[in-house]
Amino acid sequence: MARKAPRRTAQRILEAALDLFNRFGEPNVSTTLVAGELNISPGNLYYHYPAKEELINKLYEGYETELGELLHASEGIHDVEDAWFFMHSLFELIWRHRFLYRDLNDLLSKNRHLETQFQLVLKHKVRAMRQLIAGLGRAGHLEIDAHEVDTLAQSMVVVLTYWLSYEYVRNPRQALEPAHAQAALLRGARHTLHQLAPYLGAEQRRHLLTLGRAYGGEDAASSPPTAPPADLAA
DSSP states (O other): OOOOOOOOHHHHHHHHHHHHHHHHOGGGOOHHHHHHHHTOOHHHHHHHOSSHHHHHHHHHHHHHHHHHHHHGGGGGOOSHHHHHHHHHHHHHHHHHTHHHHHTHHHHHHHOHHHHHHHHHHHHHHHHHHHHHHHHHHHTTSBOOOHHHHHHHHHHHHHHHHHHHHHHHHHOTTTTTSGGGHHHHHHHHHHHHHGGGGGGBOHHHHHHHHHHHHHHOOTTGGGSOSSOOOHHHHO
């Protein structure tokens, strides 16, 4: 059996930085700490990433690429169940890069690249929510005045973007720990999609409420009926 090639140092640095940023918050993690985690010299790290900002921007690039691919899936949503799994996938992606959202205001205030790029991210998210709403409408599952679509789409994006901050305020000591991830993501998906409820037909509204109770209930979410994805269980 062929041996796997060792991961390049630059990739190992990214993986370690992402883990540390997620666990402790980006402002609390220095490049020296990242180097120490990998047992390499700070000079070795600086060779690949001369500044902490470059590390952050590279991690953001990966997030942005994954997000763009995922948002395209909004074009194929035809019912509430499609919308549920799409939304949960978005929250999973955000969770894997949660330092960006946990420290969003701080990051934007000191990183011009992120400031401009996150404005585009919001626009892309809003467009995806509009497509989601339009798909449900074309399938005959949702009825909404055209003048309300943009407000609804933007409201969904607000919850999607700031849900983890809300979870952190609710439970600062534990909310962003891996053991609580699945419950937080399920609650986020539930509350984001519940904004569609007033516009849904009776059958799809009942199905949305059923999904919410089964997967995203406030109390039941800590013990979801399905096993959490592997990347969240770690």
